[in-house]
Amino acid sequence: MQNQTFIKLVIFFGVLPMLLASCAKDTTQADLKSSLTLYASFDKGVQADFALGDANLYTVPSRKARDSAQVGLHKPDISIAKDKGRYGDGLLFTERSRGNIYYPSAKNIAYNTSDWSGAISFWLSLDPATDLKPGYCDPIQITDVSYNDASIWVDFTKENPRDFRLGVIGDRDVWNPTPNGPDNENPIFIKQLEPVVKNPPFRKGEWTHILINFSNLNTENGQASLYMNGELKGTRKNISDPFTWELDKSNIYLGLGYIGLMDELSIFNRNLSDKEISTLYTLENGVQSLFE
Template sequence: MSYYKTTLFRLLLGSATLLFFNSCKTDTGYADLKAALTLYASFDQGVDADFALGDKHLYTVPNRKARDSAQVGLHKPDIQINKGKGRFGDGLLFTERSKGYIYYPSKDNISYNTTDWSGAISFWLQLDPATDLEPGYCDPIQITDVSYNDAAIWVDFTKENPRDFRLGVIGDRNVWNPNPKGPDNENPIFNKKLTGVKNPPFGSDVWTHILINFSNLNTPQGKASLYMNGELKGTRSNITTPFTWDLELSNIYLGLGYIGMMDELSIFNRSLTDPEIKTLYTLENGVHSILN
């Protein structure tokens, strides 16, 4: 073999080897994310989750205590699938603030643990908070068996313009607020448990990626972080208040007071690394990419 052919062969072999290892690295990263996934709703084929370890159905209920009145499917006229307008494919459109709730059951769809609980929650939002939201607090997602102030994980927009965007990881109310006085959401103890973003990067014509990362809840080393568009925006450490759920009553509520678009809800059974969070943010075809 001539010198030039030998050199060309080595270059081609080196390139092929590099591509092979890069491919393996990417596939391994996707495989790790796929293995950690517990719920994924793309809203491309309706409101049922594309993937779920628990109940895949979305439910509509008139209020939190009326579980016997829950209906399978989407039964709120102010919420609809918006064809072709999601971050990828279709998305979920909330058009007004109204009574009632929609949710996926938490059981098996979120990896709740009484002794050491970790996980991650990922989704996309599109809205202009200053012009789209009606007055009052607004929670695009809230996961709890009781309410926002009692063993709950959520993000919200504050009630007045200019609106902050906040992460709440709030333990058992009878522990953090045993002698309640006045509204909890105005309690300094409550507000110290939040981490937030002023002038958050939302807009009516842009999609913003939200990721809630939490680890070691129900231990003395509890921690929770808020990421937006792949970047860390705030962290709470040393979360020691316990999170006690009646798992049968816990739900993943969507769009409480929210007006705007939502897409690509995914939940994982462990906290994610910074590279994995960047991967979720930059996926070209959404979470479908890690399922294929």
């Protein structure tokens, strides 16, 4: 009888942790939602579905002409593509042309001068070899000045076969105090471009998920990682250069030189865990699922 009681106790206490674990609520989606600062589905136009800052998208003829910014989409080579997005509608870029579109960074990016973390998520659909025109192409670039000065971006290299690169570049006057030659060919600059993805998994008619994860920028131990389709492609560590913004001049630029489709732009106020990145990648109805 004592042996039977002992066996029952062993079974009970062995099963109990599993029962408790199964009953514990998975808060991953709720945590993702609470960390959002900007979400643009492009299903109801170009105004962001959710934004802590300005939800409007702006069009400017050039970065130096911010005073000429117009609310909304005013470039004939960019349009909303009905039912062509990863989920619902998408943003379609058809030509490489002058002018820029952007969402303002203020409050839509959780910028911090002392310890800055965040994540940037979006989907792309294109064949880089046949869709892109010659030249560098940045599907997204976040900065108050340019690609080489306190900037976060991903790009396609300028010629086929194109690599896909992550750029997390600090203040130019720190990393390049004595400028010499074009920055995009400068060995110091190139050394900061990590990871570099050879033969990236982009295909015509298919969608690729991009996630930029960064933490502890504006400290001595900053780092940034690139994920594609939920898989870690590489991490750059020990980023110590400062990122100094005039926040009211910083913008989230989309589609610089890009030709193809974009969808589901989402920005978070902290770096995400591997589980959260996997969840984001596999959401059945995209980020809209977090609001259901």
